[in-house]
Amino acid sequence: MNNHDKTRLSRRNFLKTMGAIGVAATGLPACSNGRETDTGNAAPAGEMTYRTNPSTGDRVSLLGFGMMRLPSVGGRSAREGNEEIDQEMVNELVDCAIANGVNYFDTSPAYCRGKSEHATGIALSHHPRDSYFIATKLSNFAPSTWSREASIAMYHNSMKELQVDYLDYLLLHGVGMGGGMEEFENRYMKNGILDFLLEERKEGRIRNLGFSYHGDVRVFDYLLSRHDEYKWDFVQIQLNYLDWKYAKQINPMNTDAEYLYNELVKRNIPAIVMEPLLGGRLSNVPSTIFARLKQREPELSVASWAFRFAGSLPGVHTVLSGMTRMEHLQDNLRTYSPLKPLTEDDFTFLQETATLMMSFDTIPCNDCKYCMPCPYGLDIPAILLHYNKCLNEGNITGNANDENYRKARRAFLVGYDRNVPKLRQANHCIGCNQCSPHCPQRIDIPAELHRIDAYAERLKQEIG
Amino acid sequence: MLRKTRLALAILFFAPITLLFLDFTGTVHAWFGWMAKIQFLPAVLALNVGLIALLVILTIVFGRVYCSIICPLGVFQDVISWLNGRRKKKKYRFSYSPAKPWLRYGILALFIIALTTGAGSFAALLAPYSSYGRIAGNLFAPIYRWGNNLIAHIAERVGSYAFYETDVWMKSLPTFIIAVVTFVVLAILAWRNGRTYCNTVCPVGTVLGFLSRFSLLRPVLDSEKCRHCSLCSRRCKAACIDYRNHSIDYSRCVACMDCIDTCKHDALHLQWRWKTRNKTEATSGHTDTSRRSFLTATAILATTATLKAQQKKVDGGLAVIEDKKIPVRATPIEPPGSWSARDFARHCTACQLCVSACPNNVLRPSSDPARLMQPEMSYERGYCRPECTRCSEVCPAGAIRPITVADKSSTRIGHAVWVRKNCIPLTDGAECGNCARHCPSGAILMVPHDSGNPESVRIPVINAGRCIGCGACENLCPARPFSAIYVEGHTMHSIM
Structure with missing residues (x-):
């Protein structure tokens, strides 16, 4: 039992909570787990925690739905082969998420073999346009899409697939990846695409403009140095308790999340967090780590520690989670409804956990499938x-x-x-x-x- | 009592021998591998003189107990015949029929000619152990493996590593068809008339029948006690009891003891024959190797469509992998331990035991008319892995002789040949070297393809002197459907 203030606060909301569960249970059978309350595997205990965007005033749920790991027919995440996306399941997940206060959905033209936007569009079309925020990206990775025409076509196609006429959040996708600065210039500068997007923001077809970053930190630094000019509405970074201080140690070409986050806070730019769970690596942990986390909080899931870490940072706007299964969604809803922030002790505890994890020789693969398809058929x-x-x-x-x-x-x-x-x-x-x-x-x-x-x-x- | 003993022994032999053909893990062989090796024809082909003498003595003492207990095809027919006998009014459905010596000895002669002229495939059509192996390997094994896969599927769900999945595939269509025909013909014969095959077709049965005429222990019909009720004749699946004349054709009697239990008048007994005319003689030849073809067959290879690698635009998904096709090999590849094609063909009974045992999907029955049903190797599904000597351990006929892992790794059964037009570094411009990386004997080197430019993309060159022909390169070559490197067999194996 934790005697932290926030906990007591949330206890006061108990009655209100039970009411909310009841509503969810009757209204949405797909995600109603209300009857399981006595097992400890309960539906969310309270209301979703929200963060407000300083530039547009958007009230965004702390849990964001990442549409990169959508379920395939057959129940598993598309890893097993070339199965189609399980649209019905996607609809159920989205309905359940929205019913529980999630309002941020993050996709890309590249995800799920290029079919994520379409599936997201269908699932969201069941809901009023003002009840959710859509984030998508300009994923012009392939050299054949570097031209101005091809990139703009990709942008327009995103709106078509998503069945919308404006985008809430648009990201330059994965700046710093591959060829670093040079590739970034080819993708967004030389073809005038960044100017085009700034124009689109002015016209209101893009409500928030930002970028997601991986890899070469020079690109990250460069874009932030031009913040006065571009006025980034948000930036998406990889952040979790392992990468907080160890990203560079895991791979010298990467940058610690602590640095990235502080750079954003300095400029008052909201951080959107990706890979809070490292594609599951922070939930499928070695048994010693598992025991350590469970010993401290027997009733909390291992994954919830990672989500609480990301969510406890005040500069974080929303935390994206690729939820393939209803159980993932339910666990995350429990963690963020409402967020029980980490204490100073918890934070130290997680840093020690990260240090422990570094002694395992795990390969830092997050199963994002950006490497796929391999031309020689490898999985x-x-x-x-x-x-x-x-x-x-x-x-x-x-x-x-x-x-x-x-x-x-x-x-x-x-x-x-x-x-x-x-x-x-x-x-x-x-x-x-x-x-x-x-x-x-x-x-x-x-x-x-x-x-x-x-x-x-x-x-x-x-x-x- | 005698019958029950026979039944118990028959089951004790039949079940493990069948398991030999079904097991793909290699565990059963450690325990029961010897059961394949005591089969008559394999013992003859393996020139196992001691064992042949033992079987001859066994037959001379007890009659054809070999046919009732040791021979899996005999027991298999008994099972089918027994199934029919369980129906009403079918228990006493047999009747005495005179022997057909011309047919028996005619087929035996043909069989010996086939063996001596090297038409081993034809011999395999008639030989009982080969026939059973064919049926078990082609018809029973897939069912067993599917069963295993089902359990493996469940095991996977519960997170157990006790069972693993195994491939089930059509190894050779002609052999499969022959197995089906063998099964159907034998099943019909056994269903209707019991041991017709054993007493008219089976060459081993004919040889043992010749010996069992003189067996020391045999059932004797006591003419004084016999009431001519005919029950024994009608119960005799070998159709060898002539109750009218109180005589039994011991060349056809398989010593099943059914008649003794059947007689209600105590007229049938197992008795010693005291007038012994001992005759020790082994038979059946083995020689020569010239190959003649007499059957034609067609092999059908499935192919699938393919997609070439494209520029990567989206994330995820798996590239379609085209199936490999079998290259045309001038000389077939035979497994390490067979030493030479000639020697191999001379000893192989085409029993399919090695094919069933191969864990790497390398061995399969040949579809070549001259070597029909005898095993050969191909590497489109796997390669002859360095740690495996399974086929040499199971071969009962001495066609693949035992070989150690160390000897195997220095035995050249073939050599790799490079096919320029398929090689990925030249067709796709990508650095590859997967053949060189996986060559267990270091026979492949990667060298720049342009001798003037050390930076040019590298291609494999093969040091044939170090190549053992294991097929790792061919199997793991990324070029599809035809590999850019493939193995040609050697008619005579050699040690490095």
């Missing part, structure tokens, strides 16, 4: 995630004399064939390196794949 994220999973479960072993070697070997090899079809495994990587420039985490993908392949090969040859 890159599935391979990396399988490796991470085995690492977390203690099933990566370097030594044939280890006590649990046989068990670990079987778990790795049998699980490998289960999670990745044989023809999509690491031994088919030729090292063409098409993938790496697309990786927001800047993983040297071919090197990791060859390392995993060599490991699998060694396990196969060392029988027993």
